[in-house]
Amino acid sequence: MTKEEKAELRKAFADIPGTYVFTPEHSKMGYPLNMFCMSLNKAENRAAFGKDEAAYIEKFGMSLEQKEAVLKRQWLRMLELGGNIYYTFKIAIFDKKSMQHVGGKMSGITEDEFKEMMLSGGRSIIGNRSKEQDY
Amino acid sequence: MAKIVGGIGCSHVPAVGAAHDHGKTENGYWSPLFAALPAARKWIKDLAPDVLILVYNDHASAFSLELIPTFAIGVAQWFENADEGYGPRKIPDVEGHPELAWHITESCILDGFDLTIANKMDVDHGCSVPLTVFFGEPEAWPVKVIPICVNVIQYPPPTAKRCYDLGQAIRKAVEEYDGDLKVAIAGTGGMSHQLQGERAGVINTEFDVNYLNNLRDNNDVNKNRSHLEYIREAGSEGIELVMWQIMRGAMEDKVVEKFRKYHVASSNTAFGIICFENAPEEKTEAEVKAMKEPELVEYANALGIKAHVDDLKKYTLEKVLTKLGYS
Numbered sequence: 001m002t003k004e005e006k007a008e009l010r011k012a013f014a015d016i017p018g019t020y021v022f023t024p025e026h027s028k029m030g031y032p033l034n035m036f037c038m039s040l041n042k043a044e045n046r047a048a049f050g051k052d053e054a055a056y057i058e059k060f061g062m063s064l065e066q067k068e069a070v071l072k073r074q075w076l077r078m079l080e081l082g083g084n085i086y087y088t089f090k091i092a093i094f095d096k097k098s099m100q101h102v103g104g105k106m107s108g109i110t111e112d113e114f115k116e117m118m119l120s121g122g123r124s125i126i127g128n129r130s131k132e133q134d135y
Numbered sequence: 136m137a138k139i140v141g142g143i144g145c146s147h148v149p150a151v152g153a154a155h156d157h158g159k160t161e162n163g164y165w166s167p168l169f170a171a172l173p174a175a176r177k178w179i180k181d182l183a184p185d186v187l188i189l190v191y192n193d194h195a196s197a198f199s200l201e202l203i204p205t206f207a208i209g210v211a212q213w214f215e216n217a218d219e220g221y222g223p224r225k226i227p228d229v230e231g232h233p234e235l236a237w238h239i240t241e242s243c244i245l246d247g248f249d250l251t252i253a254n255k256m257d258v259d260h261g262c263s264v265p266l267t268v269f270f271g272e273p274e275a276w277p278v279k280v281i282p283i284c285v286n287v288i289q290y291p292p293p294t295a296k297r298c299y300d301l302g303q304a305i306r307k308a309v310e311e312y313d314g315d316l317k318v319a320i321a322g323t324g325g326m327s328h329q330l331q332g333e334r335a336g337v338i339n340t341e342f343d344v345n346y347l348n349n350l351r352d353n354n355d356v357n358k359n360r361s362h363l364e365y366i367r368e369a370g371s372e373g374i375e376l377v378m379w380q381i382m383r384g385a386m387e388d389k390v391v392e393k394f395r396k397y398h399v400a401s402s403n404t405a406f407g408i409i410c411f412e413n414a415p416e417e418k419t420e421a422e423v424k425a426m427k428e429p430e431l432v433e434y435a436n437a438l439g440i441k442a443h444v445d446d447l448k449k450y451t452l453e454k455v456l457t458k459l460g461y462s
Contacts, residue, residue, distance in 0.1 A: 012363050018333030019371050023290050031200055038199045041218050076332070085331035085372075086194045086288055093220035099150075099403050103335035114336060118400040122338025125327075129367050 030082020191261030242308035302384020322382030324375025
């Protein structure tokens with residue numbers, strides 16, 4: 001792949017609506033946030049987080065915005081701040097919330113509406129492929 | 136000599152494992168999917184592979200952002216089930232096949248695929264959900280498993296083409312193995328789904344069905360698709376479909392479809408499973424016409440035609456000739 005093609009590919013990702021491709025920039029920005037989420041794989045860390053969320057998250061070096069997004073469960077904001085859904089979903093698991101709950105929060109509908117949408121075949125790809133072009 | 140006897144593409148939706156573990160497979164939501172699985176399970180049971188090479192991706196379980204191998208092969212004797220935040224699933228641990236795994240590692244690296252070697256790698260739903268789909272709830276899994284873990288979370292994941300080529304290198308390695316083993320290979324993940332962002336929940340059935348058809352008949356289309364097309368058309372997590380290409384590369388050019396189920400939706404995902412065997416050697420028209428009935432029926436079935444010795448021979452013959460393009 002040529003240098004131009006690589007750059008073009010990156011540019012094209014930004015054209016996909018409502019999608020946060022986990023690029024090196026995202027990964028670098030989100031590292032402390034995602035590694036905090038990773039820590040919730042361990043039962044003792046889940047217990048510590050449950051005891052005092054604000055105190056527990058201090059040790060990961062997150063930015064103020066990242067910490068606020070975690071404590072307020074701002075799911076979309078976490079993605080904007082470099083979170084990756086496979087990592088941030090660990091907070092939802094901790095909260096005993098489903099992927100439909102999180103999907104609804106990120107797309108501005110309720111969990112029930114999200115479930116209903118999935119049962120009727122999911123969100124249509126038509127009109128959701130590109131910001132620039134309607135197809 | 137070891138041989139690859141079957142290939143499977145299969146989604147690994149965690150909710151499918153949870154539905155199974157919590158006894159929900161017969162409720163209205165899950166029964167359309169689970170009711171279809173016995174036929175796939177029978178096919179795998181009859182195939183009776185000794186080893187299953189299971190290609191999947193880790194979801195922040197064994198690997199984190201600390202270490203992101205593009206391709207990691209598990210060479211251990213045992214693999215434990217990971218705690219993904221719920222506590223580990225109460226299912227059997229996965230037994231490996233270190234001898235074949237090391238052989239594949241050596242062969243692939245010498246042939247230009249620099250696999251990361253994992254002696255400890257807890258496996259998550261990416262590996263365990265397909266095992267549940269294939270085998271239900273046994274005391275122990277009925278096959279040895281060689282897990283191959285692919286990075287599809289951190290951009291850039293390997294291209295579909297690279298995955299396909301790795302599959303070919305794996306097939307070569309298996310065929311060069313001295314032991315007499317039947318090996319199946321599964322590529323898992325997909326199909327279309329997006330978990331993240333405002334576009335969460337996107338499903339593209341047309342893309343998925345084309346992917347399945349092309350996987351069987353015209354895989355160059357799937358193999359040559361860019362990351363952009365996969366993400367745009369199949370969703371940000373639909374990129375997992377590149378892992379099916381490792382399976383496809385490990386199979387021969389011509390395959391016969393033995394089972395397929397496509398279901399929307401399981402949780403946020405389009406669930407797909409497809410089972411392939413390598414197509415039998417192509418016979419000439421004269422050879423087919425000269426076949427005695429039991430041989431003809433066996434050949435018809437190998438071609439993917441459901442035939443039985445109780446059927447009229449001329450009907451089976453017609454179907455075989457049509458399938459091979461002789462009439």
